[in-house]
Amino acid sequence: MTGSTARTARVRRPARRTLAAALAVTAAGVLAACTSNSTDDGSSGEDTRRNAASSNDEPGEEVVIGFSGPEADHGWLAAINSFAEETAAEYEDVELRVAEGTNDPSTQISHIETFINDGVDAIVLLPTDGAALTQVATEAMEAGIPVVNVDREFSDEAAARTTILGDNYGMGVAAGEYACGLVQEHGLGGDAVIAEIAGLDSLPLTQDRSRGFADALEGCGQDVDNRVAAEFTVESGEAAASNLLQARDSIDIVWNHDDDQGVGVMAAFENAGRDEFFFIGGAGSANAMRWIQNGDMEATVIYPATQAADGIKLARLIAQQRGLSDLVQVEVPRRIVLDAPVVTADNVEEYLPMGFES
Structure with a gap:
């Protein structure tokens, strides 16, 4: 994702909320x-x-x-x-x-x-x-x-x-708490548009991640406005993200459950020319961490490999x-x-050696 001036200004922020890597x-x-x-x-x-x-x-x-x-x-x-x-x-x-x-x-x-x-x-x-x-x-x-x-x-x-x-539930909580921090930091208010790109909905792990995300958002008066599900693959990620972007003209925060499918999600963003939102990933791929370094992604939540x-x-x-x-x-x-720690621009160098290649 090339990242416009507005996009760069939004993603290069210090992490407000991270979980201890314990x-x-x-x-x-x-x-x-x-x-x-x-x-x-x-x-x-x-x-x-x-x-x-x-x-x-x-x-x-x-x-x-x-x-x-x-x-x-x-x-x-x-x-x-x-x-x-x-x-x-x-x-x-x-x-x-x-x-x-x-x-x-x-x-x-x-x-x-x-x-x-x-x-x-x-x-x-x-x-x-x-x-x-x-x-x-x-x-x-x-x-x-x-x-x-x-x-x-x-x-x-x-x-x-x-x-x-x-910790699948904790992974969702971490993403939701980080999203709440972004809402507060940038004054997005109660009308913030928050979207979720899940993995396979039939899997308990996906259900746990979504439940944790929703529970954390409730703590700051937010909820998920649009939710789509993919299948942990690049192709499904691109298709799901494309559907999401067609459903909303403007989004404030997107959380994608899986950085492997995130390759397709990012492609959909690029194809649509959309970069107005904070993008949070999940799992901890090397791709995602490089996107964070480049200013194309806000954060990712580790699911340990x-x-x-x-x-x-x-x-x-x-x-x-x-x-x-x-x-x-x-x-x-x-x-x-x-644990499910949050990786941001502040600590990405620490976690990059453990990132997996998608």
Whole structure:
């Protein structure tokens, strides 16, 4: 997007509201020894499993971790895979076995069954469908192989030793709070026109993002005036954004849920010659961050592509029967929800290295 003088004046503003880039961790109890790969021989009351006095990155016993995720047909998913493999390569005590990505639940189930038969020490799984993969994940747990569930939850908490999630509702809240800050800063008033370009409406994650956005806007007396849905693809993003622009002659703020589909959204803006609004993105692509640097975008809200990489780190500790050295309760938590920080011109340099290519 080339950006007119008026556009540049509007987007080059310091962030009024950003969320701390912190890890929100909630522990929901500790799994029984039968699913934590511990051996109970009754020989001693001394707990030798906890090794929180030393750095978690110090080498431990060698472990084999199986990793399975969907097909990388989306920039964010490709980053999920690459970050996971790069993280595993950092540890000399980890052998990572990567199943070929697939969008077919039955194929992914067979991959997990292979990991079980091979007797891997832990499994990190981003399921194509959480409900469809619940049973085979449970079978792995019952076989004594801890499972780390990433991004898409199983239908039974017992199917995973640990679950790592992005904060979809929090992502919407962050975008909405930032939009409220723009309304206040620029005196847009109660008649501000706010638009939303969602992802797939059938997905709970999309519903959560929209709910968070609406809830945050309500806090400053605003609401969503126009909402369209895309499908997390470039083509659908362009089509949805084109429909939105045809419906409104003037818009103050646009929030797009996904920076991959944002490539198409930006193309629609360019084709229509429209740049009168503040543009907020979602997910944290490198494209979006470069647009922020260039003054073509106001902000983007991170949905971490590091979730599987974090899963590798935690699977390694669980398989080695170690805990987290930075926690007083040293056991690896049962549930971890990652933060949704807002990236602006003020902090884009910090986040750009973690941006994924669309």
